[in-house]
Amino acid sequence: MxxxxxxxxxxxxxxxxxxxxxxxxxxxxxxxxxxxxxxxxxxxxxxxxxxxxxxxxHELAAFLGVLPAGTAVDGVTALHYWGVEIGPVTPYRFVTTAAYQSKRPEVRVRRAGELPACRGVVVRPVPALVAARVDLTLLQLVEAGDWLIRAKLATLAEVQSGLSSASGRHCLRAREAAGLVRVGSASPRESRLRLVLVAAGLPEPACNVDLGDEFWFIACVDLYLGEWQIAIEYEGDHHRTDARTYGNDLLRYEALAAAGVLAIRVSKAHLRQPREVAARIHDALVSRGYDGPPPTFGPLWRAVFGPNA
Structure with missing residues (x-):
């Protein structure tokens, strides 16, 4: 049976x-x-x-399966695919050479005469960054550019060249970002902290600097104003919640102080008030003999941090 x-x-x-x-x-x-x-x-x-x-x-492959041939993942969505998690991943961004208009709310498709440089069906990192200018603020665009460089997805020269050559919508934003991206930033928060100084007209710090000499290593500091021996450190939550990291930080700051380095510690909460951070750093500079101008919050500041920051 x-x-x-x-x-x-x-x-x-x-x-x-x-x-x-x-x-x-x-x-x-x-x-x-x-x-x-x-x-x-x-x-x-x-x-x-x-x-x-x-x-x-999976999600991108699914949408590519129903979009016309000659379509690639674009903009902020392509950046997320490359591991650069800046800006909202949705609505998913695509670029196509086909005559197509998406009616799906979760998808945005732009039309181009030819596709940007792609790897497979994903726009390569630098042209994806350039396309992302329409969705990212100036601050986010710089953070994403720094991230591409840090991840070795592009060189500084490639990022600057790509952003500088942007045309069309928000091209001025891209060109401004080209002058603000840098090598050496270890995280988006560090990029943001560096921009507090730059946008306020304070001296620009070097990124991730090893302090010490051939015989004695003191520390690698996030940002360093060498002329004034000031280190500016971004403190993520793990610096507070992880006991080993917290203990190492105490020793680190003791070593910096012993070497004559003034350490300014900045948290995520502090960065929500960027003017106050700029004022703190200016005070530290003055205490070390700086006689330059105080922070200014003009057009560049407003472009980076918004009109109400």
């Missing part, structure tokens, strides 16, 4: 990646299975095994 037939399973070839209705039909998958609990719908007509948690790559 024959047993009951088993429930149909997804073929192995379809279990770890998005697949279309056409591909499902070709693999003999029934419409009932596609409607069942073992399959999730990513986009109408594109599916993924329910046991697989969708990643950004």
């Amino acid at each position: 024959g047993g009951m037939p088993g429930r149909q399973q997804l073929p192995v070839v379809l279990r770890d990646r998005p697949f279309s209705r056409v591909r499902a039909d070709a693999e003999g998958v029934s419409p009932g299975l596609l409607r069942g609990p073992g399959v999730r719908t990513l986009v109408r007509g594109v599916y993924l095994a329910a046991e697989v948690e969708p990643t950004l790559t």
Whole structure:
């Protein structure tokens, strides 16, 4: 006596990646299975095994499956794909050479005569950064540019050249960012902290400087004003919550003080009040003999931090 037939399973070839209705039909998958609990719908007509948690790559592959040929992941979304997590990843940004207008609220598609330089179906990091200028503030654009350089996805010269050559919407923002990106920033918060000084007209610090000599290493400091021996350190939450990091910080700051270095510590909460940070750093500079102008909060400051900062 024959047993009951088993429930149909997804073929192995379809279990770890998005697949279309056409591909499902070709693999003999029934419409009932596609409607069942073992399959999730990513986009109408594109599916993924329910046991697989969708990643950004899955989501983008799903949308590319329903967008016209000649389409690539673009702008802020492409930056997120490359690991540069600045700005909102959605709505997903694409660029296409096709005559196409998306009606999906989760997708934005721009038209171009030709695609920017791509790796596969994703716009490369520098042209993605340039395209992202329409969605990012000047501050975010600099943070993202610094990140590309830090991650070795581009050189300083490549980032500056790409931003400087921008045309069209918000090209002035991109060109301004080109003059503000730097090598050496270890995080977006450090980029923001550096811009507090630059935008306020204070001396520009060097990034991530090793202090000491060939015989005695003192510390690597986030930002350093060498002429005045002032270190400016961004303190993330782990500096407070991790006991080992906190203990090492105490020793570090003792060593800096013994070497005559004045350390200014800045937290995430402090950065919400950038004028106060600029004033603190100016006070420290004056205490070390600085006789330059005080912080100013003119057009560059407002462009970077907004009119109300």
